[in-house]
Amino acid sequence: MLGQIGEHARPAEAHEPDPDTATGSTPGTTPGTVHVVGLGPGPDRWLTPEVAELLGRVDHVVGYAPYVDRVPQREGLTRHASGNTVEVERGRLALDLAARGDEVAVVSGGDAGVFGMASAVFEAVENAVADDPHYAQVPVQVYPGVSAAQAAAALVGAPLGADFAIMSLSDRLKPWQVVADRLRAAASVDLVIALYNPRSLSRPEQLFAARDVLLEVKDPSTVVVVARDVGRAEQSATVTTLGEFDPATVDMKCLVIIGSSSTRVSPTGHVWTPRYVE
């Protein structure tokens, strides 16, 4: 057994910081906590009370600008907005602020643990501790939230009602071959597949390639959902089939769900996947 974790994970070493060698923390200061939170996929109606309470008392909010903007300004709060694709730098900033003794919230849209900031914060911790072991004493706590995949699923019905996979289609952080192999494997055992980052201006072709991989395995009649702007006033969902699915209609604001062989449209117009496999 590697370890036992109680109320929440604690630093591996609990000894006092050594003021002579601490570079990542202010000497003699008890570090604050890095709280890694998800705001849900848009409206406050999906923000958990736990996270709402936390955002009302932290000293700093750190995150991608559109998410930081969702946290109202108030006295005593400093908001640190950054651009996209600088997740690890953002995590390091949060660690540095907490090491000074401040309480810091790192914010993501959706759930921080599902293609949000949680993994990037631990990447930052690993890098920071390599620079200075005292960073291991900065407490980190992750809070669950509602993910975009869940909100998209609820919008149309219950497409994730059986076994499913959640994948990012982006090859920014992994080779395309890994993406393709994972799609093929998930499709071959009839998992429902929810695709994050399905298509962007810099990656216009991959969703076409993904569709072709899926069509090697799955029937063209497989139900496909394209959910757009989930949680926003203008949210919508298009229900189509894999054979008729046109990836050109998809952009960064979309989440794509590929059904299993049993995913169907109900008499009420909802998309759902039966719990059972016959």
Add this chain to the structure above:
Amino acid sequence: MLGQIGEHARPAEAHEPDPDTATGSTPGTTPGTVHVVGLGPGPDRWLTPEVAELLGRVDHVVGYAPYVDRVPQREGLTRHASGNTVEVERGRLALDLAARGDEVAVVSGGDAGVFGMASAVFEAVENAVADDPHYAQVPVQVYPGVSAAQAAAALVGAPLGADFAIMSLSDRLKPWQVVADRLRAAASVDLVIALYNPRSLSRPEQLFAARDVLLEVKDPSTVVVVARDVGRAEQSATVTTLGEFDPATVDMKCLVIIGSSSTRVSPTGHVWTPRYVE
């Protein structure tokens, strides 16, 4: 294209009920809505404001007794608690109550769309419409919530920080061979795997079989998390390896997460999976 869904899914047919043939609805009555909600994995701090508001105004709450018990009694509310494994009957009851014109909440723990009641409600809709087409006019709406897998992940860090699969290990609704094939496929492409229903008194051996399937593909050093009673005061998590993992320590109160090859323990004692694949 099969359809387009806006704010939420609407009945496929919008014509008025025919009072002479309606058996599923009270003649001349405008049906209420079946609201399918998740309460989150335990405490109210994970209950979304959307669902909290809804539970304050519905006429009926329908669900498995421990979840119904979490909705406080108040004037004007009728609570319908049922046993486990009668999900579709429960969905039909909700449809019948809504067909009479009442507002009905069907409650699950966690997220209704992830091994919760959402899929069972659409199964009930399909059956009911086969009996009486008018059931298609009862509006159904699903609301997203925090799932047990997300809460378990947050408790230990960010194990679901990359591509992952969520599966039920139970063979109550699908053949064991399907479960085994899905485990093998997910493991073969290095997806993180979260297992619902990992073990029960009536299915004591399957988690052993699952471990053996996984060890055919994965290294014995693969990180495994057993989260127990997530969201309750007594919640805990044990971090071990696939080689040392003892399924006998797992029961119905547990959720098991099997890491990818890169899932690791951070210097802060958290379990996390890097976003990147090298």
